[in-house]
Amino acid sequence: MQVSTEEILEKIISVPSVTDTENSEVVARIAEVAAPFARVRHLPNAAGDRTALLLSIGPEARPGVVLSAHTDVVAVEGQPWTSDPFALTARGDRLYGRGTSDMKGFVACVLAALPAFAAAALETPVHVALSYDEEIGCKGAGDLVALLAALPAPPLLCIVGEPTGMKVKRAHKxxxxxxxxxxxxxxxxxxxxxxxxxxxxxxxxxxxxxxxxxxxxxxxxxxxxxxxxxxxxxxxxxxxxxxxxxxxxxxxxxxxxxxxxxxxxxxxxxxxxxxxxxxxxxxxxxxxxxxxxxxxxxxPALATAAGSAEAAAVARLCGDNGPPGTIAFGTEAGLYSEAGIPTLVCGPGDIARAHKADEWVARDELAQCDAMLARLAELLRRPAADWITR
Ligand SMILES: [Zn+2]
Missing domain, CATH: 3.30.70.360 (Alpha-Beta Plaits)
Structure with a gap:
């Protein structure tokens, strides 16, 4: 059954998956949504109290696309929230809750797109890489990056869905x-x-x-x-x-x-x-x-070339909404890039609203991300090398 982005967002916002705490509940909810459509791999840490998730659809012997996100959110203690940070609250076009911008909004869009990916991914596989403890220094992405880079056919492109207002970003310090x-x-x-x-x-x-x-x-x-x-x-x-x-x-x-x-x-x-x-x-x-x-x-820093085929491909996915820029904040993109996977950053929401009271994402921003992922689903019917071009 097709579940909407907003329904999924509601389900994952209500789990307070705060950085540096065990994360089994958010992992269980995501795995439950994904299981009908994707191969679900659990990657626990050595202590067994954190788990990263890799959701894969399509033929792994072919080079695919990675969609990357973290499932941890920053704490809310001492912040003057006007609604429950762990209950998705709609006011007009805005959806409030901890993680709506950073970055469960993107996670919800990706999970809602899994049925379309599953229907399409005959040529190009898609891997959804979900880490933990990103907010304390990208601690939970290492195993995901290593596994993906070691696939028989390493991915040709990674999109990290940190909040950029759906603009394509190619570099950070x-x-x-x-x-x-x-x-x-x-x-x-x-x-x-x-x-x-x-x-x-x-x-x-x-x-x-x-x-x-x-x-x-x-x-x-x-x-x-x-x-x-x-x-x-x-x-x-x-x-x-x-x-x-x-x-x-x-x-x-x-x-x-x-x-x-x-x-x-x-x-x-x-x-x-x-x-x-x-x-x-x-x-x-x-x-x-x-x-x-x-x-x-x-x-590590991220430095994907402005004129690269990967930047051009992601720009087309976003509806050509401007040239690829840079961001002031850090992301897991540098880790993927360092492992040899060309990586861009693009996701719904605004980093200026992240980590603060009354964090929100606009329904319109989620719709733009849904549209980007729908375009991606169509392209998965073709080999990635055919459409990752200048
Ligand atoms: Zn983030």
């Missing part, structure tokens, strides 16, 4: 985030020469990183991005408790966002060298002192 914990030696503030000040150590490191950030403004540029250079940002720096005590603990978090094609490894080496210098300086004051570095999250 890559990002790595870190936490540094400095451990020094405490003491009386009158005797700082016998202690090792963790706050001073990280304050000095922060200043060096800020200098490097200034330097990056004058480094490699790509005018397709705003700003058109790599950014290095310090998000937090905490430490110390009292004026008369030398602090022995301080914690800092910072991130690098690199433009595609620029020499990001060289910037990473500069950061490593600054951290090593700060560590050595702190250890010179107290041999037991340490600077511990944790990587919090990392995803």
């Amino acid at each position: 890559g990002k790595t985030g870190w936490r540094i914990t400095a451990t020094g030696r405490t003491g009386h503030s009158a005797l700082p020469h016998r202690a090792a000040n963790a706050v001073t150590a990280l304050a000095r490191l922060a200043a060096r990183l800020a200098d490097l950030a200034d330097e990056l403004r004058h480094g490699a540029r790509d005018q397709a991005f705003d700003p058109p250079y790599a950014t290095l940002h310090i998000g937090s720096l905490h430490g110390g408790g009292a004026l008369n005590v030398v602090p022995d603990k301080a914690v800092m978090e910072f991130e690098l966002r690199g433009i595609p094609g620029a020499d990001t490894p060289a910037i990473l080496r500069r950061i490593e060298a600054l951290v090593a210098e700060a560590r050595a300086a702190l250890k010179a004051e107290a041999e037991e002192a340490e600077l511990a570095v944790e990587e919090l999250s990392s995803y």
Whole structure:
């Protein structure tokens, strides 16, 4: 039986599949909708408390198309919602609920299109890749990307349905985030020469990183991005408790966002060298002192060429609604692209409405996505190489 996009959206919005929590309920609801039309593969993580889903339709020995989405949503605590975030609420043309824009709206459109894909996919297979924990650094997509890239016929195209107002986006910056914990030696503030000040150590490191950030403004540029250079940002720096005590603990978090094609490894080496210098300086004051570095999250940049056959094919699917652009936010697209699958970003909703109270998607936006997927269903009757052209 054909189920509408809005009915499916209602069903999946009502599961609070918040990032960094177990996700069996949302997986079960999606698998139930998909099972009559697609081969459903469950990809559990090592701990068994998260599962990614791969829904496949059509002959796997031929190269196909991937539709990618994450099923986690950001938390709602402390946000002034005017309706239940986990109950789809219609007001006029707008549908409110956590995840309507980011990105269960796209998931609902794709699930509603499965019967059309199943009716059409004789030549070109379609794979729907649904990850978890995307919002904390694309943690749940790795197994999906590896499985798809290792298929006998790797996919020729991936569309990540993050909210772009159904405009085609071809590139975004890559990002790595870190936490540094400095451990020094405490003491009386009158005797700082016998202690090792963790706050001073990280304050000095922060200043060096800020200098490097200034330097990056004058480094490699790509005018397709705003700003058109790599950014290095310090998000937090905490430490110390009292004026008369030398602090022995301080914690800092910072991130690098690199433009595609620029020499990001060289910037990473500069950061490593600054951290090593700060560590050595702190250890010179107290041999037991340490600077511990944790990587919090990392995803690669996306840089599909504006004039590529894949960008042209997705533009046609969207009804030629403008040239492919870039986005300021990161997505799982960089991971697919890095694995050799040409990838574009295009989906219903607006990133400006995501992660906030009263997140919404317009019925009209969902209809545009439904139309895009209907055009795709027709093309699945032909080999992908025939229509992924300039
Ligand atoms: Zn998202």
